[in-house]
Structure formats: structure tokens, C-alpha cells
Amino acid sequence: MRHLPVSRRALLGGGVALGTAALLAGCGTETAPAGARLLRPGDPGYDAAVSSFNLNQIPRPGTVVQARTADDVRTAVGDAAARRAPVGVLATGHQPSSPIGEDAVLITTRAMRGVTINAGRRVARVEAGALWGHTLTAALQQQLVPLHGSTGTVGVVGYTLGGGLSPLLGRVHGYAADHVLAIDVVGADGELRTVTASSDPELFFGLRGGKSNFGIVTAMEFGLFPVPPLYGGAIMFDGADGARVLHTYREWVRTVPETMSSSVALLRLPDLPQVPEPLRGKLVANVRIAFTGPASEAAALIAPLRAAATPLRDQVAQMPWSGYAAIHSDPTSPTPAYERTALLRDLSEDAVDALLAAAGPDAPAPVTAVEIRHLGGALARPPQAESAVSHRDAAFTLFIAGVGGPEQAGSLKEAAAGIVRAMQPWSTGGMYVNFMNTDDTSPESVRQAYRPEVYGRLLALKKRVDPDNMFRLNHNIVD
Numbered sequence: 425m426r427h428l429p430v431s432r433r434a435l436l437g438g439g440v441a442l443g444t445a446a447l448l449a450g451c452g453t454e455t456a457p458a459g460a461r462l463l464r465p466g467d468p469g470y471d472a473a474v475s476s477f478n479l480n481q482i483p484r485p486g487t488v489v490q491a492r493t494a495d496d497v498r499t500a501v502g503d504a505a506a507r508r509a510p511v512g513v514l515a516t517g518h519q520p521s522s523p524i525g526e527d528a529v530l531i532t533t534r535a536m537r538g539v540t541i542n543a544g545r546r547v548a549r550v551e552a553g554a555l556w557g558h559t560l561t562a563a564l565q566q567q568l569v570p571l572h573g574s575t576g577t578v579g580v581v582g583y584t585l586g587g588g589l590s591p592l593l594g595r596v597h598g599y600a601a602d603h604v605l606a607i608d609v610v611g612a613d614g615e616l617r618t619v620t621a622s623s624d625p626e627l628f629f630g631l632r633g634g635k636s637n638f639g640i641v642t643a644m645e646f647g648l649f650p651v652p653p654l655y656g657g658a659i660m661f662d663g664a665d666g667a668r669v670l671h672t673y674r675e676w677v678r679t680v681p682e683t684m685s686s687s688v689a690l691l692r693l694p695d696l697p698q699v700p701e702p703l704r705g706k707l708v709a710n711v712r713i714a715f716t717g718p719a720s721e722a723a724a725l726i727a728p729l730r731a732a733a734t735p736l737r738d739q740v741a742q743m744p745w746s747g748y749a750a751i752h753s754d755p756t757s758p759t760p761a762y763e764r765t766a767l768l769r770d771l772s773e774d775a776v777d778a779l780l781a782a783a784g785p786d787a788p789a790p791v792t793a794v795e796i797r798h799l800g801g802a803l804a805r806p807p808q809a810e811s812a813v814s815h816r817d818a819a820f821t822l823f824i825a826g827v828g829g830p831e832q833a834g835s836l837k838e839a840a841a842g843i844v845r846a847m848q849p850w851s852t853g854g855m856y857v858n859f860m861n862t863d864d865t866s867p868e869s870v871r872q873a874y875r876p877e878v879y880g881r882l883l884a885l886k887k888r889v890d891p892d893n894m895f896r897l898n899h900n901i902v903d
């Protein structure tokens with residue numbers, strides 16, 4: 425086994441370039457043009473390398489490998505295996521899970537952002553660190569769209585390995601993971617393989633839904649779709665009208681076609697100058713719409729929602745696809761947040777009442793956002809190549825985010841847990857793995873992300889491809 429040749433002197437000089445040639449020669453060099461950079465705590469660049477979108481759990485690994493190529497990832501995993509060190513992966517830090525501490529090797533993929541679009545095949549190939557923002561831009565240049573999420577700052581690979589729930593096209597085409605064609609992954613044995621439905625069906629099954637439990641993905645190929653028309657945006661209602669809006673929404677959502685994607689969120693907007701009046705400092709009920717059917721049908725379909733109460737702001741209109749991020753207006757810069765989630769089988773009258781009691785205008789809950797996202801359509805249908813993405817029978821996701829730092833952790837976590845408890849009677853008992861966070865890392869919670877038979881298969885796969893559980897710094901599949 426090779427060890428990364430890291431001298432303290434070289435590290436203090438700003439990091440070591442780990443080209444394969446340099447490794448084999450047994451000496452790192454700061455001037456090598458290519459190769460991963462290796463950093464330790466205290467090194468210049470270490471803090472930037474481990475910086476994360478969620479500021480509440482910053483990794484503090486003993487070793488950071490800033491990978492530039494698949495070969496860098498292979499070398500880093502091989503070295504960690506020799507030292508029996510756990511291996512984590514960081515693209516953006518949108519989804520912290522198990523703490524990443526001194527004993528760990530953290531592979532960062534931010535220098536691996538290549539995106540190639542094959543317009544003829546309608547296929548994208550992205551490197552491990554590609555973000556949805558620039559992947560979408562590249563696809564749109566060819567009049568194609570991927571099954572991206574609500575914001576461009578999320579990593580394509582992490583999102584897709586957890587399922588990938590597009591709030592624009594999921595109900596039409598299913599999960600992003602359903603359209604993956606090939607995955608390049610470095611396994612616990614340090615080997616780089618291209619995994620497809622025919623090369624290793626069980627590993628292909630597990631990777632799509634199992635996140636980083638089976639290796640570090642270096643690149644991925646997936647299908648793209650012609651760009652449909654988009655009629656979308658957000659309608660903001662005063663929180664005081666929350667009951668009328670949510671009850672209208674739960675009835676309306678049963679009637680809509682698969683081309684209508686939507687969510688409703690109770691948002692506590694901060695009392696800050698950057699929030700325009702009349703929204704500043706308010707609790708609002710925010711309905712998000714993405715309709716990808718004929719524009720001529722859009723206004724009539726949305727009319728019942730618009731009539732639920734007098735909107736504070738209504739920005740739903742025909743829009744270019746590139747403007748999609750305005751539908752959800754997710755934060756675009758790093759934020760401290762605590763998150764919880766559940767899957768709901770139904771949004772009945774009682775369920776809405778329970779949600780309003782726990783998170784509505786009269787509830788003391790200090791959480792920032794409580795979102796109900798409509799599932800169904802193609803998300804409920806089995807994919808062509810089966811995958812570990814489970815709970816396709818769920819009708820809605822529940823997602824709760826409390827923005828605040830460690831000093832507010834107690835109250836935010838307690839409030840979020842209270843909302844999850846209040847919605848328990850309508851829960852499927854499952855969870856959507858991409859929405860799970862630091863408080864859902866226990867073995868019991870991780871089991872909830874998968875159907876029991878899927879979890880059994882994932883456990884067997886884990887024993888086959890990662891028997892020492894090297895890839896455990898995640899929502900970990902364990903016995």
C-alpha cells in the first residue's frame with residue numbers, strides 16, 4: 425500500500441500536490457501542476473477547504489484531500505484504507521450527517537466540476553463536484569433540462585445519490601436517480617469502476633439511494649429532457665390566512681395533473697431590511713408552483729389557490745427555465761440551520777389542523793420554514809432499473825428548517841421535533857434520505873429511509889463492498 429508522502433514542512437508551505445508520479449517517487453512537491461492538495465488542521469487553506477453550506481456542522485478531519493481527478497480519489501481512498509481511517513466526502517456541505525473528526529480523511533470534490541452534454545444522446549456527464557447551477561446552464565444551451573432540485577448551489581452527485589426530488593419535473597419523470605446511466609465510483613478496495621445496470625446490478629441498485637455508503641463517486645452520467653414551458657413562481661399569503669390557504673391547498677392538490685408540481689411552506693421571514701415590505705418580519709404561507717404543461721391551462725388550474733385569500737405577493741407567471749430558482753428562493757449563501765423531516769401518506773383536514781397548531785400563526789415554534797412538498801405522479805412509479813430509493817407511496821414530504829447557530833440549537837431542535845411528533849399520525853414512518861440531517865443519523869433513523877427489504881439488500885451489499893465500513897461518515901447503513 426502506498427502512503428501519501430506528506431512532510432510537515434511541505435504542508436505548512438500551503439499544501440502538497442499529490443500527483444501519482446510524485447507519490448510513486450515518494451516525495452510531494454508544492455509546484456506540481458496537477459494532483460490533489462493535501463491539508464491538515466492549521467494549514468493555510470484548510471478552513472476554506474472544509475467550509476460548508478450548513479454552518480452548524482463544519483468537518484474537522486485530520487486530513488483533507490482536495491481531489492482534482494478520479495485518480496486522486498483512488499489514491500486517497502487507498503491510503504485511508506491502509507491506515508484504516510474512515511473516509512468522508514464533501515462537495516458543498518448542504519447535508520451534514522455524522523461528525524467528521526480528527527481520525528477521518530475528507531475528500532473534497534470542489535475542483536472536479538466538469539460538465540459535458542451530449543445533446544444527440546440527451547445525456548449529461550458530470551464530475552463529482554458539479555453543481556446543479558452550472559450543469560443546468562450547460563444543458564439549457566442544448567435546449568435540454570436535467571431533473572435538478574430547488575436551487576443551483578446543491579451538488580449534482582450528492583443530490584442524485586439520495587434520489588433527487590425535482591420540485592419542477594419529479595412528478596413527470598420520477599427521481600433523478602431513476603435516470604442515471606453510469607456511475608464511476610472508487611470503492612473501499614481503492615479501485616475505480618464504472619457501474620451500470622448490467623456491470624454490477626446490485627451495486628448500481630445500492631448507489632442510487634445509498635449515498636456514499638458504497639464508495640466515492642467521481643463522475644456520473646444521466647438522462648436529460650427537452651425543455652418544457654414553465655409557468656411558475658410563489659404566492660405569498662399572510663400567515664393569518666394560513667388555515668384557508670393550507671386547507672385550500674390540500675383539496676386542490678388532489679385535482680392537479682402530473683405536470684403541476686407544488687409545495688406549501690410556512691415561512692417566518694426575518695425582520696431585516698433586505699426583506700421587502702409587506703413581508704418583513706412576517707409569518708407567511710408560501711405556495712410554490714411549477715407547471716410544465718400548456719401555458720393556456722395554467723391560470724385556470726391555479727385559480728382556486730389564488731382565491732384562497734388575498735395574496736401579499738403573487739409572482740406566478742410564465743418564466744424562462746433559467747429563472748426557476750425564484751420559485752423556492754432558497755438561501756444562496758452558507759447558513760446555520762437545523763433540519764428534520766418525515767414522509768406523509770396523506771394531507772387530510774386533521775393533518776392540516778395539526779400542522780397549523782404546531783407551526784402556524786398561534787404556535788410558539790421558532791422554526792424558519794415548514795414545507796409540505798407534493799409527491800406522486802412518476803415519483804410513485806417504479807423506475808426502469810430498480811434502486812434503493814424507497815417509500816414511493818408517500819404523498820408528501822415534510823421538511824423543517826430552523827435557521828440559527830448553536831446558541832439556538834436547543835429551542836430550534838425541540839420545536840422541529842415537536843412538529844415531527846405532531847404529524848406522526850399521518851407519517852408513513854419513512855424518511856427521504858436527502859432531507860435527513862445531523863439529527864437523523866442514528867441506525868434507527870437511517871433504517872427509516874428504506875423499505876425493510878431494501879435495507880436488507882443494502883446491508884448485504886455493504887458487507888460485500890465495504891466490510892470494514894470505511895464509508896461511515898454519512899447516513900450509515902449498519903446492522
Ligand SMILES: Cc1cc2nc3c(=O)[nH]c(=O)nc-3n(C[C@H](O)[C@H](O)[C@H](O)COP(=O)(O)OP(=O)(O)OC[C@H]3O[C@@H](n4cnc5c(N)ncnc54)[C@H](O)[C@@H]3O)c2cc1C
Nearest residue numbers: 515516517518519552573574579582583588589636640641
Ligand atoms: C437549500 C437546499 C435545497 C435543497 N433542495 C433539494 C431538492 O429540491 N430536492 C432534493 O432531492 N434535495 C434537495 N436538497 C437536499 C440535497 O439533495 C442534499 O443535501 C444533498 O446531499 C446535497 O449534496 P451536496 O453534495 O451538495 O452536499 P454535501 O453536504 O457536500 O454532501 C452530502 C452527502 O452527499 C453524498 N455525496 C456527495 N458527493 C458524493 C460523492 N462524490 N460520492 C459519494 N457520495 C457523495 C455524501 O453522502 C455526502 O455526505 C436541498 C438541500 C438544501 C440545503
